[in-house]
Amino acid sequence: MLGLNSKDTKFLLIVIFLTLATPILLQPFPEGSGMAQFNAGYPDLMQRFAIYGIFAIGFNILFGLTGYLSFGHAAFLGIGSYSVVWMYKLLDYNVIWGLPLAIITSGIFALAIGFISLRRSGIYFSILTLAFAQMSFALAYSVLTPLTNGETGLQVYRSDKQVLLGATEPTSPHFFGIVMRENFWEPSVGNWQFTFNNGYYFCAIIAILAFYLSLRIFRSPFGMMLRAIKSNQQRMNYTGLNSRPYTLAAFVISGMYAGLAGGLLASMDPLAGAERMQWTASGEVVLMTILGGAGTLLGPVLGAGFIKYFENIFSKINDNVLHTWFGFLPDGIEDFMVTIVHPFVGKGWHLTLGLLFMAVVIFLPGGLVELGQRVGRLFRRRDINSADAEAKAAKQRANTPAE
Template structure:
């Protein structure tokens, strides 16, 4: 089956991604409510929406970093610009996100054009430093100098005195899409011991994420994507093949900036406020981490990486002493205290240690990220399954799509 100009293989891949996204509220809720492991359930709207948003951010970042190899350390600036744009639209027009989100894409795209034009005059570490400098500049501007626009330290939010010229009398007073309030749940069934939450905001974000994933898939398979991969491999050859690499890298930079802007806008759609800290360099670093953890240059990698880090951040950080005591209460006192003492380093406020260790392990043992790990496990099973002799009876499929194969 072929859909939307994709090969049969890519269509299958896209359908799997759509199904996974649509059933996330069920898939991330594997443990019944009240059980000891319920802490590990992640199927609540806030976290799912966050994963989808950072997934979008990472998918866009991957178009720049994964394909061209240009490592930007300043993409949080676009995230912040997107957020500010959307909140301003709440203040000026009304809470309908339909005004703010497209505008967030445009404004972040314009900023990306400007920052990219200057930064891309250099490559390698100098490019990274330039983007970092721009992002920190934006952060400091937002924090202090531009207070009339950004509301500085307090953060930008909607006040009753704001104009909101399109605001109707019966209109919801939180972000909505033509009356569908994003923070509301449309279905909260309890089946057996399991509780599921189906949230408007999550599905809104998820549909946008799927569309953006599809666009990135198209970019990967396009001549443009081929040129970007060629830039990563050998810019000298590309120049001597008559290709001007600058506009290609700039286009990739602007596209990834627009993805970031939309992700920032969606953050403001979750919660109608925006602060300067969204532009801080730690936020830029986070997306780099996500993409590398998942697998740079792969299609699924960035989403996996975003999911993993957000999961760790939200689940591991909420494991506290009373939960630990609940788990290990049955053990003898000395052992219990010892285990809880050790766990302290990895959960609660120390969840960063867990994510740091994971990152190190992945970089050292799986340079291709989690996607490579998945591929290795798959190969292991394949080899394990086929009895000896089966390989000669069914010769391995010709490497017809060597390029495609390793992109997942």
């Protein structure tokens, strides 16, 4: 189906199901219970999962397949956001104008930056991309203020023309009248509260398309060439293949993914700031990809989800919450436990994430996906063992003469 073999089709269907069921799956704890703060099924966070998932999927096409580690992909994220907000300012709040423009402009920027950066490989390539991204950040922050509105960030003002804006049109981002920040269904089952948000489903559908596209690229001759570049560039050249256009194409494709992700960020919240281009944002997508598993299809999405979950959920656990957790302990021990746990949660969520990242890199070089595979293999082996034992037992029974 859709140009995929049966195994990939099944895989895609599972991913589609998980994506569409996210508002339910991420809301496992009833409202009002002590665990409710671990629920992640609220629109803002789910949108981030989908958007950063797209960002990481695109980054993985470059880093996972060719091994070229770009430290400047946040620049494309920012360019995408600015494109979309400019379309709000000039035309109207319909995201249909901005998103294609975000993909095109980031593609053009990626072509230019990639053309220069890809003259080098390894650490020099990384440094070149980092330099370009920091340059874009600095320009957006200062010199290009007329285009980017500098420190304040680009946003829509009342004085903006918005030539296509109709009288009845919503005054926040929408897709032909479907307003992103509105929820279309808020059912509650018992104590469980679910939110089905327009914006999330808009991002989710685009994320599924982005995932499908990356799946096709992974299975295509082009994807095989990219893996060949990572494996042995010398042999690649002596086989009559020019590796430069291949890496450049991968760079542009991943830049377009980043631009799309940036555009979607501005589609959920009509604001674009220069800090979106800063190197920390570029580093974040590298972490996501490695944490989840570089070069695997699902890994980057898992990594993106993991990091965004930590950023939004772990950071909310403050000392008050800790005191309620450890409240059952005697006072002295309670304070002691809170002191110990304190640096790892709340503002210290980076510490937990850092330790987790170190553990993954050291023990699971293939990322979270490798963890999944190992666990899967463990279960399968157990199945085989038990099947073996049964077969042996059956054989023995057959060999025992009837009495």
